[in-house]
Amino acid sequence: MSSQLNHNRRNFLKIAAATGGGLLLGFNWTDSEAAVSGAPLKGVAAPAIDFNSYLSINPQGVITILSPNPEVGQGIKTAFPIIVAEELDADWKNVVVEQAPLDTQKFERQVAGGSGSIPHSWKRLRVAGATARHMLLEAAAKRWNVSASDCTTSKGFVLHAASKRKLSYGELATEASKMPVPTDVKLKEIKDFKLIGQTIKNVDNPGILTGKPLFGLDFHREGMLIGMLQRPAFGYKLKSVDSAAAKAMPGIVNVVTINNSVAVVGKSTWQVKKAKDALKIEWEKDGNLESTSDHNRIFKEMLDSPTTTVRRKDGDVETAFKNAAKVIKAEYQCPFLPHSPLEPMNFFAHVKADSAELVGPSQTPEAARNQTAKLLGLPPEKVSVQLTRMGGGFGRRLNTDYAIEAVQVSKAVNAPVKVMWTREDDMTGGIYRPAVRYRFEAALDAQNNLIGYKLRGASINAGNATREDNFPSGAVENLLIDSIDHKSPITTGPWRAPITNFLAFAEQAFLDEVAQAADKDPVQFRLELLDKAKQKPTGKVTYDVDRMKGVIQLAVEKSGWGKKKGVSQGFSVYFSHRSYVAQIGEVVVEKGKPVLKKVYSAADCGIVINQSGAQQQVRGCVVDGIGHAMYGNMTFKDGIPDQKNFNDYKLIRMNEIPEIDVHFVQNEIDPTGLGEPSLPPAGAAVANAIFKATGKRLYNQPFVETEVFKGVS
Structure with missing residues (x-):
């Protein structure tokens, strides 16, 4: 397959290096004019126009590709450059990858969230590489006085087969920078890919393995101070603070009140931590002080409430249930969960009179910059943000609260400060996955056909806890999906695969129960519904039936289903x-208890960029999904979290991780998301396997706290 993309020459930027030659090429889809500059290659400041990615080539043939998106462990810092290098026909051994700083004049969507980085940038990155390759071909052809169509490229060289001549990209870089930028760029045919789809090591592996300072917690600036904050529990506010003892401790520079928290600032982490513990703070009530027992009552009230928001209604639901031969009902509940990244929240800020510098791990660096600018009354361009690698995020670092804390503390003490959260801070002052309870009802006719379906999502701070257009919507003639939400002082936010991370467990576990009631194989039951959604859909169908059937068939084949x-x-x-994942869990009973032995995962995410990164993405999702379904639970007593560290909050252990067998559907569809889609189905694959092994359904997470696992630590 070939792709022809036409773009105005003014959508590209090229910079000829003044020192030693070289080509720096960026590309821009929105600006009206390209620009040429004589700035030196190293440390060059590109003109202030928007673009998505750029590459540089020095006369020695070293290709530098800047990766603009935040690296949170999803492998984007490797995947983005692979795409550029593929179209460039670069020798990967000669590629250097650097993390780009936040720069909305040059880059788009510098965000790590929603599994959207590759889908957004796929063609933009390809065009960047293909454009540079075209210019290198033209430069070589001009030097040899031959037609560019008679030249080819391979591993960083332009070749002319007829005369057996070749030139490296480094030798051609200066001349290439003077060639006209093409308006018509032909991309490679997918069959000709050499890098994309291969197994390529993460570019940060050497630094990680040798302990190089890549992460926010590693960042150090001579003369910077350390800050830690004592924050209130949910529903409380600061009444008074006695900081005399803390201020008198060695190394402490200041203790300041920041909004509703108290910040201790000093010279070292340990000194600040000890001083923070020495604070004498009195809190007072400032709203509802909610407990987990309150939430159980609130859930029941919401599920029984006559007032909800209807999200989707197809057909005549009331009549379908009235005339049903059989009605199946079930409720599923999922708790609050912390994000639990290995690296707790941290950020560096240096607020000056007319500018601010931020350095740290953020999934949304532009939001951090804009909020800082607003807080300080500065133009956004006066706030710089340098990205570090993140030691996990899972949605927690989509929020900018911890970065803004650093800005506030730096301003208050008039010094550069790195604010650090302890593990206890991270777990008790976090932004959690919302707690939800679902009520399902299904109506079967006398022939065991699914003729009616109801879903109500009752949530705490989730807004709409449903995905009303997801399967089986479109496959059931009579369907009602509604939701109701309770506003709580307990802060919530995105958690890896928002909403679907718990909705998928409930939906897929319930469909298994319905299949059992209909006396049908669970896989065949879903395939029949999918055929119905394609052949005789009810309302809109937002998922691709054939792609969903494809992953089902692949999982069935690889697992030997049944x-x-x-x-x-x-x-x-x-x-x-945007992606489809089918999973099959395998459970055996040992000493009277179910034990998960293996998970098969079949994914359709379109073209796989990097087999290494993709495999690990899926495995990480499966471990995250089954680990939290099995063990995760965050509870509260009067607004105070009961779990404060990993001694009382259970994460999955190494010896509890099953074998994970990963497979990808091979196709030529443009890449879709992969950082999250393999997490949602994991919980239900395990729950349905446990039912098969024990005959007992699991309706609540975490599974280990149910009767099936009673007595298991």
Whole structure:
């Protein structure tokens, strides 16, 4: 397959290096004019026009590709350059990758969230590489006085087969920078890819393995101070603080009140931590002081409430249930969860009279910059943001509260400050996954066909806890999906695969129960519904039936669904973040308890950029999904979290992780999301396998706190 993209020459930027030659090429989809500059290659400041990615080539043939998006462990810092290098026909051994700073004049969507980075930038990155390659070909052809169509490229060289001549990209870089920028760029055919789809090591691996300072917690600036904050529990406010003892401790520079918190600032982490513990703070009530027992009551009231928001209604639901031969009902509940990244929140800020510098791990650096600018009354261009690698985020670092704290503390003490959260701060002052309870009802006719479906999502700070257009919507003639939400002082926000991370468990576990009531194989039951959604849909169908069937068939094939002896298999399939994933869990009973032995995961995310990164993305999602479904639970007593560290909040252990067998559907569809889609189906694949093994349904997370696992630590 070939792709022809036409772009005005003014949508590209090229800069000829003044020192030693070289080509720096960026590309821009919105600006009206390209520009040429004589700035030196190293440390060049490109003109202030928007673009998505750029590359540089020095006369020695070293290709530098800047990766603009935040690296949170999803491998984007490797994947983006692979795409550029593929179209450039670069030798990967000669590629240097650098993390770009926040620069909205040059880059778009510098965000890590929603599994949207690759889908957004796929063609933009390809065009960047293809444009540079075209200019290098033209430069070589001009030097040799031959037609560019008679030249080819390979591993950083331009070749002329007829005369057996070749020139490296480095030798051609200066001349290429003077060639006209093409308006018509032909991209490679997918069959000709050499890098994309291969296994390529993460570019940060050497630094990670040798302990190089890549993460926010590693950042150090000579003369900077350390700051830690004592924050209120949910529903409280600061009444008074006695900081005399803290201020008198060694190394402490200041203690300041920041909004509703108290910040201790000093010279070292340990000195500040000890002083923070020495604060004498009195808090007072400032709203509802909610407990988990309150939430259980609130859930019941919401599920029984006559007032909800209807999200989707198809057909005549009331009549379908009235005339049903059989009605199946079930409720599923999921708790609050912290994000628990390995690296707690931290950020560096240096606020000056007319500018501010930020350095740290953020999934939304532009939001951090804009909020800082607003807080300080500065133009956004006076706030710089340098990105560090993140030691996990999972949605927590989409929020900017911890970065803004650093700005506030730096301003208050008039010094550069790195604000650091302890593990206890991270767990008790976090922004959690919302707690939700779902009520499902399904109506079967006398032939065991699904003729009616109801779903109500009752949530705490989730807004709409449903995804009303996801499967099985479109496959059921009579369907009602509504939601109701309770506003709580407990802060919530995106958590890896927002909403679907718990909705998928409930939906897919319930569909298994309905399949059992209909006396049908769980896989065949879903395939019949998908055929109905394609052949005779009800309302809109927002998912691709064939792609969903494709991952189901791949998972069934690889797992030997229904053919194995000695194991109990559970099935789940889900569509989220533009991708499709089917999973099959395998459980055995040991000493009277179910044990998860293996998970098969089949994914359709379009073209796989990097097999190494993609495999690890899926495995990470599965571990995250089953780990939190099995063990995660955050509870509260009068607004105060009960769990404060990993001694009382259970994360999955290494010996509890099953074998994970990953497969990808091979196609030529443009890449779709992968950082999140493999998490939602994991919980249900495990729950349905446990039912097969024990005959007991799991309706609540975490699974280990249910009767099935009673007595298991």
